[in-house]
Amino acid sequence: MVRDALIFDAVRTPRGRVRREGGTLSDVPSYELLAGLLTELSRRGLPAELVDDVIVGVSTPVGEQGADLARVAISAADWPDSVSGGVVSRMCCSGLDAIASGAAQVLSGGGELVVAGGAESMSRTPMFADNPAFALDENLADATGFVTIGVAADFMAARFGISRAELDDWAVRSHALSLTASVPASVVAVERDGETLLGRDEGARPGLSAAALAELPALCESDPTWERALSRFAFEGLESAPAGRHTVATAPQLADAASAVLLGTAAGGHAAGLKPRGRIVSWAHAAVRSPGLWAGEHAARKALARAELGVGDIAVAELNESFAVTPVLLGRQLGIAPDLVNAYGGALALGHPLGASGGILLATAIERLGAVGGGYGLLVIPAALGLATAVVVEAFG
Known part of the structure; x- marks a missing residue:
């Protein structure tokens, strides 16, 4: 029997910007963000007792995001005790990895209905709060090629001849498109005690210009890990750190958010009274020598x-606008027309909530495809240590 990993729904919270003085969602733990989405799926007609598993991508699974965040969210949503849940972690790729894992369960006969997505509160559990060995142990850092992610992004721009002006232009584009886009139908407001805390993505700034961005200082020009990057990639011909290409404007904003995608078989959807909106067609993982960030092309192909x-x-x-260089380079390598890429803006304007980003990209792609009568979408996220994940989806017209 032929099985498809059908997409029945995709929901997400707004992306709340992380601020030093406390962001809009900084008091909301990631399990609560995710639980709100599970509750919304039930409100939309999903019989929770029919869900076989909930798979959640978390980049930093420590503290209140540690152990089994999926199972905690299931309980917080008051879903039945019979619903199982687990976590996957592949750094920035975690959300796409969760979706791929959910699709694999469905395609293999391991489940008829699976919820997959991600959650990350970067306000409450900052990146590297788990004290990863590759970032702390100098010997291991040398072996893995770990460098500050901004250094890796700058190196990638230098290696492939992408100028700071091109990166600044992409940031201006990201903000402009984010400001003109309407609130996606997939966005579920974050509420507490009957009060709406956040109803739309934060972060996009009006009136941004390339001239203004050109005045910003470089982000990682004097970063101490440049020495490791140059040593690791000596064969590339760079003898000294290139002038800093990225700034705070061309780096992704930190954000808090959650996402949830309902996957299943035709039989599972029929039992739940659900109509499919699309399907997961394929996925792939790839890696390059760290600290390279260009595995996205390999994963996509x-x-x-x-x-x-x-x-x-x-x-x-x-x-994913992990840094401005990511969409600029990947679009160029694959030959994708710029107007097909991130038409609603991206992480430079609205934030990259790590584990939640994969589900956000999928929800956005399905909505964009629906607006043009269906078709295929490509989702790509690169990550530290040279990793990348790509997913191909199809939306039905």
């Missing part, structure tokens, strides 16, 4: 090949 599709078949691309 592998996922497209597995889907038996070409770049010309893609109607929508959601390329």
Whole structure:
């Protein structure tokens, strides 16, 4: 029997900007953000007792995000005790990895209905709060090639000849598109005690110009890990740190958010009275020598090949703005027309909530595809240590 990993729904919270003085969602733990989405899926008609598993991507699974965040969210949403849940962690790729894992369960016969997504409160559990060995142990850092992520982004821009002006222009574009986009239907307001804490994404700034961004100081020009990057990539011909290409404007904003995608079989959807909106077509993981950040191209090409599709078949691309260099380079490498990429803006304006980002990209892609009558979408997220994940989706017209 042929099985498809069908997409029945995709919801997400707004992205709340992280601020030093406390962001809009800084008092809301990640399990509560996720529980609100599970509750919304029930409100939309999902019989929770039919869900076989909940898989959550978390980049920093420590503290209140530690152990099994999925199971905690299930309890907080008052879902039945019979619903299982677990966590996957592949740093920035965690959310896409959770979706791929959920699709694999469905395709293999391991579940008829699976919720997959991610959650991250960067206000409450900052990046590297788990004290990863590769960032703390100098010997291990040398072996893994770990450098500050901004250094890796600058190095990538220098290696592929992408100027600071191109990066600044992309940031201006991201903010402008974010400001003109309407609130996506997938966004579920974060509420507490009957009060709406946040109803739309934060972060986009009006009136941003390339001239203004050109005045900003470089983010990582004097970073001490440049020495490791140059040593690791001596064969690339760079003898000294190139002038800093990225600034705070071309780096992703920190954000708090959660996402949830309901996947399943036709039989599972029929039992729940749900109509499919699309399907997961394929996915792929890839890696390059760290601290390289260009594995996205490899992951994308592998996922497209597995889907038996070409770049010309893609109607929508959601390329995570991990730094401005990511969508600029990946679009160039794959030959994707810029107007197909991140048409509602991206993480430079609205934030990259790590584990939650994969589900956000999927929800956005399905909505964008629905607006043009369906078709195929490509989602790509790179991560530290040279990793990347890509997913191909199809939305039904």
